[in-house]
Amino acid sequence: MWPAGWGAGRGTPHCFIHARTEGNALFMVNIVEHLVQRRLVTQRMGEWTLRPGAEAIITTLPEGLRQFLMRRIEDLQPEVRRVLEAASVVGEKFAVAGVAAGAECPVADVEAWCEALAAQHNFLEDTGLTVWPDGTSDGEYRFQHALYQQVLYEQLGTVRRRQLHQHIGTRLEAGYGAQAREIAAQLAVHFERGGETLRAVHYWQQAGDNAARRNAYHEAVTVLRKGLTLLATQPDSPERTRHELRLQLTLGELLGAVRDEWCRKWRSLHAGLRTVPASGGDIVAGRGALGPHAVALRRSAVASREPVQPGALRPDATPA
Numbered sequence: 001m002w003p004a005g006w007g008a009g010r011g012t013p014h015c016f017i018h019a020r021t022e023g024n025a026l027f028m029v030n031i032v033e034h035l036v037q038r039r040l041v042t043q044r045m046g047e048w049t050l051r052p053g054a055e056a057i058i059t060t061l062p063e064g065l066r067q068f069l070m071r072r073i074e075d076l077q078p079e080v081r082r083v084l085e086a087a088s089v090v091g092e093k094f095a096v097a098g099v100a101a102g103a104e105c106p107v108a109d110v111e112a113w114c115e116a117l118a119a120q121h122n123f124l125e126d127t128g129l130t131v132w133p134d135g136t137s138d139g140e141y142r143f144q145h146a147l148y149q150q151v152l153y154e155q156l157g158t159v160r161r162r163q164l165h166q167h168i169g170t171r172l173e174a175g176y177g178a179q180a181r182e183i184a185a186q187l188a189v190h191f192e193r194g195g196e197t198l199r200a201v202h203y204w205q206q207a208g209d210n211a212a213r214r215n216a217y218h219e220a221v222t223v224l225r226k227g228l229t230l231l232a233t234q235p236d237s238p239e240r241t242r243h244e245l246r247l248q249l250t251l252g253e254l255l256g257a258v259r260d261e262w263c264r265k266w267r268s269l270h271a272g273l274r275t276v277p278a279s280g281g282d283i284v285a286g287r288g289a290l291g292p293h294a295v296a297l298r299r300s301a302v303a304s305r306e307p308v309q310p311g312a313l314r315p316d317a318t319p320a
Contacts, residue, residue: 069151072123079105080113084123087114088152089164091186093142095130101171102164107138114141123148132175165194181206185223197234201227201243208250217258224251 073081086102087094100110118126123144130140143149156164169190173180180187180203188203204227211220227247234240 065147066151069147070155073152073155079109080117083110083113084148085152085156085160086164086168087124087141087143088149088156089161090168092146092149093127093140095132095136095140096138097132097136097175098168098171102168104167111139114139133177133179134175136175162193162195165190166196169194169196169199181210184210188223188226192230197230198239198243201231201247204230205243205247205250208247208254212250212254217254220254221251221258224254 073084076084083099083103083105086099089102090098096107096111096114099114100107103110114124115126117124118141121144124141125144127140127142129137131137153161169187172183172190173187176183184203184206188200188207191197191203192200194200204223208220208224208227211217211223224247228244228251231240231244231247
């Protein structure tokens with residue numbers, strides 16, 4: 001039963017807490033107490049809302065909930081805990097082969113431990129089988145709750161976490177072989193966190209190419225810039241120069257395509273606004289579909305009567 005005024009719509013405390021806890025009653029109670037204690041919810045006219053920025057602030061778990069989950073983890077056998085730690089590095093959903101590579105355990109042993117946990121409805125759920133391009137076929141599992149994965153991952157030491165990312169990234173890369181491009185973003189994260197910068201840059205480049213082919217321009221620009229930022233940490237070398245040139249060329253082409261798309265949309269909008277009577281109407285008043293931007297657009301159209309020039313557009317804009 002939710003407190004009066006907590007609501008159930010998007011952006012409400014109810015929505016945020018349910019997404020964070022997946023409806024687990026114990027977790028929900030802890031998160032609610034955490035929000036109230038940190039004064040991250042506020043009441044206005046009978047309605048409770050999250051304070052601005054609250055979702056970004058709450059990246060760590062309430063201490064009571066963390067301790068509860070850690071006690072459950074500490075009760076596990078050491079080898080089972082080691083497997084779950086490796087699984088937390090792979091992700092909320094994982095294949096046994098990747099976990100076995102990280103934990104440096106035989107695949108059959110990892111499969112047996114995961115199967116036993118899932119059968120007991122303890123930490124894991126069995127989601128079936130997965131087959132990699134190299135023919136690897138084994139079980140696939142997911143954490144019963146994302147908070148289990150979060151706690152396991154966060155308690156890893158820096159060196160062990162780095163090693164796990166290296167081992168898992170290398171196994172995934174081998175398993176996908178020539179099709180590694182399909183999981184480029186995943187590999188980029190593993191190699192970046194595993195300290196293999198140039199391999200990570202290579203896969204950020206591929207992830208950008210993948211996004212561009214889907215016309216996901218904003219995503220493509222974001223991942224390409226991640227590659228450039230990462231590359232800037234490396235000393236000068238012919239390999240760094242080669243990577244940087246390719247990233248910059250791809251980014252330039254992408255931004256050019258984005259700019260051209262915006263130019264087409266802007267010219268079309270500009271042409272339509274020339275027909276709007278200067279006396280106004282709902283659009284000019286800002287009450288139509290264009291909202292509060294309509295007045296500025298109308299003034300621009302009346303004043304200029306010329307198509308917008310490409311150079312007037314922000315190069316990092318993204319088409320809707």
